[in-house]
Amino acid sequence: MKVALLSPYSEINVIGLRTISAYLKAHGIATRLVFLPLQKSYYSREQFISYSDAALDNLTRLVKDVDLIGISVMSHYHDPAVQLTAALKGKLPHIPVVWGGIHPTVIPEQCIKAADYLCIGEGEMPMLELCRCLGEGKPAQDLPGIWSKKNGAVFKNSPARGITDLDTIPPQDYDLENDYILVSKKDLMPITPGNILAFLGVTYWTMFTRGCPFSCTYCCNDALRQIHPDFTKLRAKTPEAMVREITAITEKFPFIRYINFQDDTLFALSEEKIRQFAEQYKRHVRLPFLIPGVQPSVFTEKKFDYLVDAGMLRARMGIQTGSKRMLSLYNRKQDNETVIRVSHKLQKHAKKLTMPNYDLILDNPWETQTDLLETIALLGKLAPPYSLNLFSLRFFPGTSLYAKALEENIIDDKTGLDHYLNCKPTYLNLIIALFGLCKVPPRLLKLLLWKRLINTRRTFPLLHRLIYNLILYRRGIYSLVTRDYSMFPPSLQILFCKLLPPRRVSVTDKRTAAVSVNEQ
Numbered sequence: 001m002k003v004a005l006l007s008p009y010s011e012i013n014v015i016g017l018r019t020i021s022a023y024l025k026a027h028g029i030a031t032r033l034v035f036l037p038l039q040k041s042y043y044s045r046e047q048f049i050s051y052s053d054a055a056l057d058n059l060t061r062l063v064k065d066v067d068l069i070g071i072s073v074m075s076h077y078h079d080p081a082v083q084l085t086a087a088l089k090g091k092l093p094h095i096p097v098v099w100g101g102i103h104p105t106v107i108p109e110q111c112i113k114a115a116d117y118l119c120i121g122e123g124e125m126p127m128l129e130l131c132r133c134l135g136e137g138k139p140a141q142d143l144p145g146i147w148s149k150k151n152g153a154v155f156k157n158s159p160a161r162g163i164t165d166l167d168t169i170p171p172q173d174y175d176l177e178n179d180y181i182l183v184s185k186k187d188l189m190p191i192t193p194g195n196i197l198a199f200l201g202v203t204y205w206t207m208f209t210r211g212c213p214f215s216c217t218y219c220c221n222d223a224l225r226q227i228h229p230d231f232t233k234l235r236a237k238t239p240e241a242m243v244r245e246i247t248a249i250t251e252k253f254p255f256i257r258y259i260n261f262q263d264d265t266l267f268a269l270s271e272e273k274i275r276q277f278a279e280q281y282k283r284h285v286r287l288p289f290l291i292p293g294v295q296p297s298v299f300t301e302k303k304f305d306y307l308v309d310a311g312m313l314r315a316r317m318g319i320q321t322g323s324k325r326m327l328s329l330y331n332r333k334q335d336n337e338t339v340i341r342v343s344h345k346l347q348k349h350a351k352k353l354t355m356p357n358y359d360l361i362l363d364n365p366w367e368t369q370t371d372l373l374e375t376i377a378l379l380g381k382l383a384p385p386y387s388l389n390l391f392s393l394r395f396f397p398g399t400s401l402y403a404k405a406l407e408e409n410i411i412d413d414k415t416g417l418d419h420y421l422n423c424k425p426t427y428l429n430l431i432i433a434l435f436g437l438c439k440v441p442p443r444l445l446k447l448l449l450w451k452r453l454i455n456t457r458r459t460f461p462l463l464h465r466l467i468y469n470l471i472l473y474r475r476g477i478y479s480l481v482t483r484d485y486s487m488f489p490p491s492l493q494i495l496f497c498k499l500l501p502p503r504r505v506s507v508t509d510k511r512t513a514a515v516s517v518n519e520q
Contacts, residue, residue, distance in 0.1 A: 001067050001134070002065065003024060003069075004069045004070070005021055005034070006069065006070065007034070007082060009037065009074070010037045010079045012199050013205035014072065017032070017072045018173045022125050022170040022171060023169060025170075032062075032178035033179045034182075034206075035179070035180070037102070038051075049218045051087075059088070060087070066133060067095065069095055070099070071099050071115075073099050073103040074101055075102065075106075075396050075451045076417050076419075076420075078103055079373075080316070086114070089461055095353040096116040098115060098116065098130065099118050099119070100123045101123075102223075106120040106396070107397040108147050112154055116148065117147065119484070120145050120147060120157075120159045121160060121224075121230075122163055122210075122222075122231065123145075125160050125163070126144065126146050129143050130146050141155065143157060145159050145161040158228075159228045162228065162231050162233065162277070166235055166237040166241070174253070176196060198489060198490060198491070201490030201494065202256055202258060202490075203257070203258040203260050203486040204253075206242075207261065208242050208261055209237075209264075211231065211232045212234065212265050212268070213265065216331055216398065217331045218330060218401045218402075222331075222399045224396070236269055242277065242280075243284045245417070246259055247285060255497075257485070257486075258486040260486060261289060261292070262294070263291070267290055267293065267295055267300075267303055271302045271306075277310075278309060282311065282393055286311065286502070289313065290486055291307065291315050292317070292520075294315050294342075296318035296339050297333045313352075313353060313354055314357070314486075315345075316357040317342065317357070319360055319378070320361045321361060322375035322379070323371035325338075326367055329395065330401075340378070342383050343358075344383040355384050357386070358382070358387070358389070359389045360396045362423045362429050363424050363429075364391075364426070365405070372428045376435075377397075379439075380442070380445060387478070388433070388436035390481065391420045395411055395415070397419075397435070400424060422469075423464070424459070425465075426459055426460075427454060427460065429456075429457050429464070430463060430464060431445075431448055432472065433467045433468065449451060483496075
């Protein structure tokens, strides 16, 4: 049995797909990973484009010998997934296509129209059972977590239970035996031990946990909780297993300099769990790491101190809004006083950390001018310096906010999803973006919030683009000062590591692990 697993995303750090590949390999299923990026990087604001005919022809030749093709589909990538599926089924009609990921999980009724099979929820066990059935020529109509269709009939099965013991899942597949990547819009190049650095950079992405105890109405976890409570139950690997995974990847790729934990809410773990992990990490890994998943309501100073002592270099916290009314709409379990307090705590180790990043959601159709002014007031009270990640609200299928927008005719079921970094260039959005550059002085802010100005209907697209780019440049400068190169594209990560190696992580026994790329 041979399986090709395709990713349309901009990075090759695709944790879900690599984990499924590793799980299948551990059970005797051969896999081939194919990365088909449509954008240059996560920070690209370009709209998603179509694949060229040459790229589709080359992909067809590459996967013509497999028995099953799997495609990972997030909601933004529905159209590219449809294009890939149509092209592959048109040229290779005998090879079934299965979609997996959040999009087919939350709206399977739509997705089953394009694919032969859907993998619903956590994909390791359902994919293995699907492969076994197809390999043995057995029907797959009753497999938990798998939807299928035959002769016009659709067979819908309930999701499989979530995996409780995460230690039973092997580390991500970085064997590189059959990895390919799309380059130059058409050519598929093998990813080999000799060129992996060019595509991966010096940062390894992983997850310590699965699930999220919160149910923010705009988030996919809200949709997942409605499908099966197992999917959002917070589960964690043992610290020993997490450290084994990281030490194995750093032994395989000695150029790795940063670990990026992509957990939704790593800070939701108990203080004791984080303490145990920090001790193991500090003893065996000793590389700087990044945590994007800081939720103010579960932040404690002890957790923060443990992680900083172990080597945390950057934290990112979701604020989303300063409006109490919008916090209620989003079902965010936080208050502005807590956010302000945590912002000051995040400055406690300012000499060791890159400035924190705070997420905000803009372009909310229910948000009033008063709500936006409350957000601006909150930003003025946060401890500087900090940077902002500004996201335009998108209604993801299956979420409570999506249902509300449908009910109120704000969207319909045919409304597409454009890029969430493309915020509207309104005046108040512009004022909010200014805080991503510096803490706006109160006197200047008072002038900028003159009633006649904030009531303007003019938009400022060029100024918005300028400020957005300046936010990235400022963040980049701060990152260079703290030697946190992980936010840069792989080529720049490599260059900066050669010119000025990342700072060494202090450890109790004075041993260090951070060395320059040139020293390997």
